[in-house]
Amino acid sequence: xxxxxxxxxxxxxxxxxxxxxxxxxxxxxxxxxxxxxxxxxxxxxxxxxxxxxxxxxxxxxxxxxxxxxxxxxxxxxxxxxxxxxxxxxxxxxxxxxxxxxxxxxxxxxxxxxxxxxxxxxxxxxx
Numbered sequence: 001x002x003x004x005x006x007x008x009x010x011x012x013x014x015x016x017x018x019x020x021x022x023x024x025x026x027x028x029x030x031x032x033x034x035x036x037x038x039x040x041x042x043x044x045x046x047x048x049x050x051x052x053x054x055x056x057x058x059x060x061x062x063x064x065x066x067x068x069x070x071x072x073x074x075x076x077x078x079x080x081x082x083x084x085x086x087x088x089x090x091x092x093x094x095x096x097x098x099x100x101x102x103x104x105x106x107x108x109x110x111x112x113x114x115x116x117x118x119x120x121x122x123x124x125x126x
Contacts, residue, residue, distance in 0.1 A: 018079070019045040030091070044078040047075040059121055065118055080105075083104065
């Protein structure tokens with residue numbers, strides 16, 4: 001399969017799924033969390049996809065590409081930590097937490113693989 005866009009990447013699809021699931025669950029967070037955990041977890045989960053799009057645009061330059069992927073990984077880690085807070089505050093169940101953390105870890109593994117071996121993703125018109 002030819003990859004024409006970051007949207008074609010499996011890691012993008014998994015990160016998008018994570019962001020959408022986080023959004024749906026965070027609708028149930030209490031109002032006092034609106035400007036704290038709710039906003040933060042939505043922002044960090046969405047930033048994984050947004051930074052992947054930026055990485056794809058920078059794939060002509062290996063160092064830029066890896067830098068943006070590293071940003072993705074950081075946002076993924078932030079999302080993972082926020083999921084821990086959501087569970088421990090009683091906003092999501094242990095089962096929901098386990099599902100989302102597993103998806104976050106899958107995204108992290110894929111990002112780690114891309115960071116370690118960026119060559120297949122780099123633009124050939126360098």
